[in-house]
Every structure is written in structure tokens, then in C-alpha cells.
Amino acid sequence: MADADQIDRFDRAIIQALSRNGRLSMAELAEKVGLSKTPVQARVKRLEAEGYIRGYAAIVNREKMGEGHVAFVQVKLSDTRSAALDAFNRAARDTPEIEQCHMMAASFDYLLKVRTRDIAAYRRVLGEKISALPHVAQTSTFVAMETVKDR
Numbered sequence: 001m002a003d004a005d006q007i008d009r010f011d012r013a014i015i016q017a018l019s020r021n022g023r024l025s026m027a028e029l030a031e032k033v034g035l036s037k038t039p040v041q042a043r044v045k046r047l048e049a050e051g052y053i054r055g056y057a058a059i060v061n062r063e064k065m066g067e068g069h070v071a072f073v074q075v076k077l078s079d080t081r082s083a084a085l086d087a088f089n090r091a092a093r094d095t096p097e098i099e100q101c102h103m104m105a106a107s108f109d110y111l112l113k114v115r116t117r118d119i120a121a122y123r124r125v126l127g128e129k130i131s132a133l134p135h136v137a138q139t140s141t142f143v144a145m146e147t148v149k150d151r
Helices: 009-020 026-033 037-049 082-093 119-130
Strands: 069-077 098-103 110-116 136-143
Touching (some): 026 037, 069 119, 082 098, 110 119
Antiparallel strands (some): 069 136
């Protein structure tokens, strides 16, 4: 049975409300989902313990942080055996400019979302970090002109 089949409509409502605003008080959350505070607290703790809710984070204004440049990078590897994929995955996780890394079922192996200050900083990250990741054979970059939706 899939994990998603093990939660009910109240759990889904809690997850949806917290994904929109992780700072809701238990009383506010209870009101939004139509339960009292005590069962909502128990459900939130269970959803956290079972891994449905992995954590809470601030939504950061990346422009103000000097990280407004977004590039998407298609990466083809020279080797796609398990050891090579594991090495690439570890190195990608350790590269702070890589905000997201997805293994793809496509004509390329990975799609990266990379954040930097500007195009010059991106060029350095591409040349010094991304191209140096294990087993990288080829990259193609797509630069975002505007972020229309980010959540």
C-alpha cells in the first residue's frame, strides 16, 4: 500500500495548510482543518514522525540575498552505472549553488536548478564546479528570465 493511501482528508488538510504557512499555531491550524487543537497536535506529531512533514523552512527572497540568477542545467554523464550515479549524487548535494537536482528519464541524466548572483558567477560555477562533478560529459544551460511561480 502506498504511503499516500495511509493518510486521511484531515491529514491532507493539515499538510496543505502547513505547506502554505508553517508558522500557523495549533489553534489556527485546528480551525482551518475543522478539528480541535489536541487531535491536530497529535496528527502533526505523527505526520512529522512518519516523514510526511520533513521540516519547516523560511521562504527567502533570493534577490535580496544576492542569489537572483536562476539557471537550469541539463547534465549528461559519461557513466550511468550505480557507483557513478552515487558519486554524482553525493557531489551535487555538496555543491551549495545547486538548489535542486533531479535524475531524469530523458535524453539527459540530470536536471539541476542553480542559483548564483549573476551570469558571471554562474559561468564560474559551471566551469569550476558543475563541469567538475563526477562523470559529467556534457551540460546544456537554460537561463530563467523571470520567476512566475516558485511554490
